[in-house]
Amino acid sequence: MTFLDEYSITDLIHSDPRYQTLRERLDGYRRGSDEYLLALMEELPLNSWPNYKEYLKKQASPLGPSHDLDKSPIFRSIMSHRQLVTCTDHNLKTFFDHFQFAVRMWPQNHCLGVRPYDPVTRTWEPEYKFETYQQVYERAQCFGSGILSLVNVKKKLNLENNNFVVTILSHNSPQWVITDLACQCYDLTNSSLYETLGGETSEYILNLTESPVLCFSIINLYKILTILPNLKYINTLICMDEHDEHKLNAVNESLLNNNIKNSLGENVSLHSMKHVETIGAMTSIPLIPPTPKSLYTISFTSGTTGLPKGVEISQQVIASGIAFSLSTFKVPNHKKGKQCYDMCFLPLAHIFERQILTYGLTRGTGMGFLHQPDPAALVEDLRILKPDALALVPRILTRFEAGIKTNLSKGSIQKNLATNIIDAKSARFTSRSGTDKSIMNFLVYHRVLIDRIRDGLGLSNASYMITGSAPISKDTLLFLRSCLDIGMRQGYGSTESFAGICLSEPYEKDPGSCGAIGITAECRLKDVPEMNYLTQKELKGELQLRGPQIFEKYYKNEKATEEAFDEEGWFSTGDIAKIDEKGRLYIIDRVKNFFKLSHGEYIAPEKIENIYLSSCPYITQIFVFGDSLQSYLVGIVSIDIEGILKLLTDIGYDNGTEEKNFTHWDTTTLIININEDVNLKRRVLTEFNKCCSDSLQGFEKLHNIFVGVDLMTVNNECVTPTLKIKRIQSTKFFKNELDNLYKEGSIIKNGKL
Template identity: 65%
Template sequence: MSHRNIASGIAFAFSTFRIPPDKRNQQLYDMCFLPLAHIFERMVIAYDLAIGFGIGFLHKPDPTVLVEDLKILKPYAVALVPRILTRFEAGIKNALDKSTVQRNVANTILDSKSARFTARGGPDKSIMNFLVYHRVLIDKIRDSLGLSNNSFIITGSAPISKDTLLFLRSALDIGIRQGYGLTETFAGVCLSEPFEKDVGSCGAIGISAECRLKSVPEMGYHADKDLKGELQIRGPQVFERYFKNPNETSKAVDQDGWFSTGDVAFIDGKGRISVIDRVKNFFKLAHGEYIAPEKIENIYLSSCPYITQIFVFGDPLKTFLVGIVGVDVDAAQPILAAKHPEVKTWTKEVLVENLNRNKKLRKEFLNKINKCTNGLQGFEKLHNIKVGLEPLTLEDDVVTPTFKIKRAKASKFFKDTLDQLYAEGSLVKTEKL
């Protein structure tokens, strides 16, 4: 990574972040949440320092103190990974579900906001929004998360559901900008607009790079026919070479300077990039269907409020998927207690223990999870699970600091558990998925 790459990345940031005139003479703040070693945070901090933002850091290296520190700093902007946003989404939904009246009022407001955003796009400057929606609901949600002064949220480093983006934009009335980039490009090379009416893309390629698509016929992606293929990037923001590794460099960068990202993307009619698959992270099950685990995990996390983590695994000799799941006890307890009142008296540890030990209860929980998901075919849904409070940890080296799953290491670490799940068999094979 050269100074040219870094300078180009900061130039891209300056071209896409626009500080409104009424904020330009104020001291604005950004919360540094991700590790400074992560390229996403490195780019954000470089921009912050260049423009003169104040930078806040968590008072201890623990993600659970994020909201506490956001309430103190009240930042103008914050960059968060999708896992944190899906937790925000689940927390908001759980908080709004405490009474029928509260739920109905909230749903009315959120449905109205969502319909308005998807129909028109752009910030909502209506009188109804500021005099009613904010006072009744939105300001309370923002205050509870420390986002009362926040203008926009940046997210990247992993896929995120369109439903999550639309829900948070409606509930917080904040622009959410999804970006795409890699370590090899000094983080972001494209970034969506904050209030697009059709959410989900990562925006058009930025000023410091150009892109093209390469067909991946073995996965059914043909760039010339459907504008889907492996994303390739070239330009001053792209790295020069891997450190003392010419073989890997030659594999990744061709003679014309095109860097193959390994991500499958779609480019729409507006030139916006949407990452839809991963060239390397896919496999076949015994029935011959291709599985894209990252896509499946993202849909589960964004659709289901009962879980906080998920690792999807498929044995190519088997016909179904199994998984390791982190359970949100506060969300899961009420839905299980509807049929099993004794669940209300269980501690977190007892609930996890009983879910893993009681096959019938686990099957019921798994069916609840599977019914939450939209957009997954039957063979893409989990058939058996092992649950935990936080089964995927940095200490076990199965996730990165930004909570991306290290698949090879996770598969090895959980090998015995995964084998046991397959030995037990499918819990839902007779169910309609």
């Protein structure tokens, strides 16, 4: 099915009578001008027009009845029901258009920032240092020009030749973003490698894309030199860190020495980013702006089986993604026209953070980076940056939750006061939607508790947080919203949809959904009879997507592309979703991940894992396993140490028949005792199962567990870089533990599930 080549947010506003008031507020500006676009962005999101409260009641609706007995109706956003949006405006049809707009509007705004390292004191400076939008733009042009010059001279081609892929292998940094923007300046396609990928996979991607240039952080030099003999097309290596030129020259002279050649006979050379920028400034190749059809990036999915697939994301797709972001994110009135900040924390190799980045760079936001690539540095840097918004995954948010609860439980008076305040806030948020504007909130709750917690986490300026990529407990969302007095937004998307295509509202009284489908895509559900998901019975089934924000094909993989799309252009996500009466999506299961136990019941392990993760704040990872010769399930569970210690302190041991001082146990002692003491393990597992009592049937609950901390990692190949379970590998890796769990037997079989 085809869509209009261009249908912008501005087209929507000028054609839909519901937006008449908004249209009148923009009438003083020439449509499409920078002034018009700036005024438009200040008036968004779209769901504020004509009435936000009405939008909350119905956020998406069907186009009409379904014509297929095995499909649901097609759902579209209420905000743009007649036509799907492809871009923000006809003058903003690529990511590069958006960034240039930001440079014109806010040339002196802070753009990319880090905490500098002081070699004298050997400490990181206590404040961020930023380059402006104008400075970043100039650097990106120089770097892009330098890349073209180096690669094409070796290939003996015209300097403007841009028919190649630039690959990035690095943690998040300003240099990563400048490299991406350099590609924008010259219509170069880029691709990014996860730092956690093994050598074989990195080789596969670099050879598949025939990439001649690899931009990397210095910590990856050993990995690159190890696989370099197997890289057929690389001719230029660029170290992105600010590094001693003499050391890089030593590598060139001693290790490369002009003797290393690729399969095309081209010499392989190593350069610093600064050196490449200098070359680019001298050659000063004219800009080659991308078009909507240009291939922006090839983003490789971290598949749970086999080699990763490369998702082709065009400038059309990314422009749609930015339009979706602008249509749903709200800048509070008191922050309009002011410099805002965001922490670029989640890996840019994953599409989630790239969507957040594109929105930030469109709105003139200052993007901060960790002073070192270690998640443990997050809170320290948040306290300095004080971002206005923040995107995190559930694992980080549950750690925030556990840390807050632990700190609040240290004194009985403090604990009781905090409990009363948080309970009052939770009651308010579950009784009605919207922010808490009560006098009690600002004069008492904030002063006594909330501001202290926000300051401690560096969230004193934050208006909302976004989470995605994995399930999260409703209780966690409500707790964080209550104790931080902050909007919590859960989204859904995939690499194939350039991350988010729906996002929940920040202060809904019934949290837990991923929000309604956005203005740049439409969705429907398809029957999965073997899993008993029937759309005519209830609105549950495999989620299918279609629209401008959905990719068109996998890179050099026609077979996978054909399998992913049907004849009408619907992309099958492989996720099982349900749609509620408001039109909001919930991801509840995964297609094909099911098996039978000995009693004949079908088991959907991913659904069960999602429910444990979203219902039980003590669990950070879980792998559910069932032997077809057994009648019950067992599990490998990574636990939150602070949360479990607090739980055990609260509930006691073995119904109080034996006293144990849990607070003095370190992590190793706790793990050993739970795994070896059946009574203690039963106590813990019973609490886990209580959390899921309303969501799982008895045969779906775990009967025995093996616990630890971060048991499933990319390094042991049990999860993908985006933390999806690899079932075959996990089964092999934990074979001894799983065998022992069944040997030990059900530890709750005679108890109440």
